[in-house]
Amino acid sequence: MSKKIFLYDTTLRDGAQMKGINFSLEDKLGIVDQLDKLGIDYIECGWPSSNPKDEHFFKLIKNVRKNHIKIVAFGSTRHAKNKVEEDINLIKLVESGADAVTIFGKTWDLHATKALQIPLEENLVLIEESVSYLKKNGIKEVFFDAEHFFDGYKDNPEYSLKAIKAAEKGGADVIVLADTNGGTMYYEVGSIIEKLAKELKIPLGIHTHNDTGMALANTIEAVRKGAIQVQGTMNGYGERTGNANLCEIIPNLQFKMGYEGLGNNIKRLTKTSRYISEIANMSHSENMPYVGNGAFAHKSGVHVNAVMKDPRTYEHIDPELIGNRRKVLISDLAGRSNVLFKAEELGIKLDKDSEAVKKAIELVKDYENQGYEFEGADGSFELLLKSAMGTRKYFFDLENFRLIVERNKKDITKSCYRMTSEATIKMVVKDSEKIHIVSEGDGPVNALDAALRKSLIPHYPLIENIRLIDYKVRVLNSKSGTASKVRVLVETMNIKTKEKWGTVGVSENIIEASFEALIDSIEYYLHKK
Ligand SMILES: [Zn+2]
Incomplete structure (x- = not known):
């Protein structure tokens, strides 16, 4: 029988800390649904106490049907000056209606004395009390996130151990060892966990960051030494250099180490990874192991x-x-x-x-x-x-195009010049009379694209469905200065079917190269119809 590891996703909490990521409510619901279909065990959805948006989300998600995934609320141990039953953060965690709760606490003496500015003993009390409060108030599973655990342990092993023992005593179900600053090496993770195993009965989890490029190795090593819960994000999203990437961890556990992983659902991994990059509005990394477009x-x-x-x-x-x-x-x-x-x-x-x-x-x-x-x-x-x-068809006969780019007077409000572009196209389509169309655009390529569409849509109305979604220019022989050749790559999408295709044009003239790629894009589409 294959071994079970619990997969814990924090894309919506730690992942959302990444520069450039901003998930809407709808985005979050979509991600929970996809990760549920994928077979992830837990998904951390945010801090119900930190902002009303997250609090609202927990109310909504409670009533959404889920197959397998458990919703986790995130928060901290009680504030030092609060009584546990009066701590608003803990109260909101209980009220969130989440299936499980993760709270983080200080396990590095430096953080207790410097960041919290409380005596070391008091920190242990608030860890134990906070965990036990959540358990007593009906939270079935409480995970204790031991923040900065590895740094703390290297500095003062006795104190770090005491801190996680306090969580164990409070009734925590799993102690999650966090490499919060991402500076730990995999062999350190291995030897520290080996030592802990002798002291603790409670299961361990692992949460790593990729600041030294070790997030994956640290996670794998923790599993080898007995951790049963792995935390990570889809595509490795996260602050700074990101979190451990579940899209790498899961296939390694399943294919290389014989863990149960996602079973047959793992077939959904590539499309889920790409779906999330679309939602996050981040380009999907070509060379990402397993799921990247260039991985094979x-x-x-x-x-x-x-x-x-x-x-x-x-x-x-x-x-x-x-x-x-x-x-x-x-x-x-x-x-x-x-x-x-x-x-x-x-x-x-x-x-x-x-x-x-x-x-x-x-x-x-x-x-x-x-x-x-x-x-x-x-x-x-x-x-x-x-x-x-010999099967290529020609759908229109272009006579010529002309392009005017005009720089107008400086726009005082925007402190830049106002540019206008106008394209004129003459062509014959099917048996029509000669078509003569003028169109304006934000830039020359945009104006050309608009003029082409305006000329062709009356004859081929399906062209309405396609959009230029990406445009790249590369200079080929840069020694020749402005006479260099350029290669233009255009990506087009059918907005109905989401099908995408790329086309290319090369010329010494950037407009000509762009035009060629645009024409190919339309002709490719018309061949398919
Ligand atoms: Zn983290």
Whole structure:
């Protein structure tokens, strides 16, 4: 039978401390739902005593149906000057209606004397009283978060031990050892937990931060030494360098160490991780282990060839196990196998000895010599394959475009110049008369995009559904100064189906490169219709 570790997520509390993250009420409800479906055991949802928003959230979440996940409220031990039964923080924790409560307390003597400014003995009393108050008032599970535990233990092991023993005496269900400053090495975690095991009966949990890049190693080492609860955040979000990343911890526990983990639900991990990055409005890290878009991406021809024969040659696990996918990057190393693999991935069947494949390889090499790169530009690559196969269709015939960029007088209120851009396009669509459209935009590319849409929507109304969502420019041969070539990468999304595709354009003229990528984006979409 596989071993059980309790998975505890703190994305909504510690994760939300990250610069740039701000979860709305709806965001939080969505995240709880996704993590419940994933099979996470506990989710910490905030401090009911710290702000009315969190308090309101606990009221709402109480009535939401959940399959498995337990809602945890977070707070601190009582204030030194309060009687335990009069401490508003503890009262709000009880009233939150949460399934479990985590309270943090000082276990480093330095913090008790410097931060709380109370005698060391008094700190022990308030830990014990606070835990026992929560237990007596009906909280089924109380976790004691031993703040700065490892730093405290290194400084004064006797006192730190006394502090967690006070929590044990108060009736805590798990003592969570926190590496709050993230400065502890994994071997220190290991040896400290070994010593604790001799002193304590109560189960241990682990909560680490990634300030030395050790958050994952520290968590794994704690589990190896017997910790049964692991705390972390999705995608490793958190203050400074972040918290331990559950998207790394869980598959390691499950695939490498034989723990139960999420069982079959682990197939949802990749999409949950990406869902949360969308909600957090953070770009999803390409090279994140297991769930990153590039975690199973192969580029060199030799690797691709080997992976096609047997994926174990360059993959430590099957990407499908965590719901990720193998990817083959089309690069200047592109050989036959890359092209074939990529075609298959795009759902295009090609015979490996066909003329179309030969032609496609020639085209890839030719384009790449000019500075094109098809990584991130699947849309343009598919159009290239269609050209090679002779199945590419042309939906409109562009006669010309003209662009005017105008700098107007300084806007006194904004202390900057007012810029306007206007694009004019002439084209023939289907059997129409020549179309002649003028459109304005926030910038030249925006004006061009607007003019293209205005020209095409009457003939292809589905174009209404697509939006340009990302635009990147890279300068290719920077030695030539302003005459350098640029590569533009455009990402487009179908707002109905959420399908995304990338297209590419290269030119010495940034407008031309952008226009090319825009045209590819629309043509790719029209081919699909
Ligand atoms: Zn923390």
